[in-house]
Amino acid sequence: MKFPSADALPQTPLLVINRAALERNITQMQALCDAAGVRLRAHGKTHKCSTLGRLIVERGAVGLCAQTVGEAEAFVAGGITDVLVTAPPPAWAGPRLAALAKTGATIGVTADDEGQIDRLSDAAVAAGTTLGLVVDLDLGTHRTGAYPHEALTLARAADAAPGLRFAGIQAYLGHLQHMDDGDLRRSADEAAFATLKALVAELTAAGLAPPVVTGGGTGTHAFDLASxxxxxxxxxxxxxxxxxxxxxxxxxxxxxxxEPALYVAASVVSTRHKSHVVVDAGFKAMSMDGPPARVISGAAPGSLWRPMGDEHGMIAHPSMIDVLKAGGRDPLGFAGAVTAADADPARAFPTDAPKVGDIVWLQPGHCDPTINLYDALHVWDGERLERWAVDGRRVTSL
Incomplete structure (x- = not known):
């Protein structure tokens, strides 16, 4: 990617998407789904952006998933007409989901117990509308979802509930998405498929063939599409x-x-030390629930980004990483190692380290929660930046 110049950036840290890479990714996944005869309902929790969601739908997706009520509201307001809320909603959410369905959008919602089904039914009846009810299954993630042996009871409850239509079953295998052991990822996914196939047969025999079997993710997509x-x-x-x-x-x-399409632009704000320079991207600019962000451009090959507080991060020079590691994680050890390196006349300041005002480009460790830190995506087409609001961060107040 040819990154924007510093002059093209309105500020830093800035979340930037390479539009060409984004378009290729969207096209590729849609082609894979089409070839497998599987509908794509892309998950909007990744980007929380109705503009990006519309682009995905325009390229062939049937609609979007939303993880929260606020995301669903933003997507519908942004022109997405088919949304599935993939987490059982809080008790207060029924009237708001029913209100979305009143707009003419097709709204699906998941549930994993009969109390949730009753509340959603009451809300839909009160609003004079219909919600699609998808039974959420737990096949190992143990976050939400009913065990498979409970699915028939819940499907019957959804089918009988006024204001609801039984819309299918969901099995999201979140615990498999990032497994390093590829063979184990495959075998665990295939075991889940066997359970799902048996469950579909059971529901079908009971006269409740699921209209949709939805789930899967990026980390298992090839297995999911072939299942x-x-x-x-x-x-x-x-x-x-x-x-x-x-x-x-x-x-x-x-x-x-x-391919990677998401980056954070960070400005170098201080170069006082031989071991590292300091940029304006720290904990508040980069989610840390996954691996650290990766330095992509703007610094010597092999440089590492590490957070140094809420607003700052370091770009450690590759020739000095051994010095920083020797200091250890103890703050006093780190400080001593940096001070000793600065005072060592045998160590020169690296000539290829970034300078104050330079831009360093970082690839986030985990895309979803990093995007959630920003108000907008700045989409780069090679010539200009276009601002797309991350409008799904909004939670509408009652």
């Missing part, structure tokens, strides 16, 4: 990718069919 059981894929991170997915590798091995 013969999923009718809908919920992948999301493929659109922009991140270090975590790069590290774990694609399902089936080889090279990813998707």
């Amino acid at each position: 013969g059981v999923f009718t809908e894929l919920q992948a999301g991170s493929y659109a922009v990718m991140d270090v975590e997915y790069d590290d774990c590798g694609p399902p089936g091995g080889g090279a990813w069919p998707f």
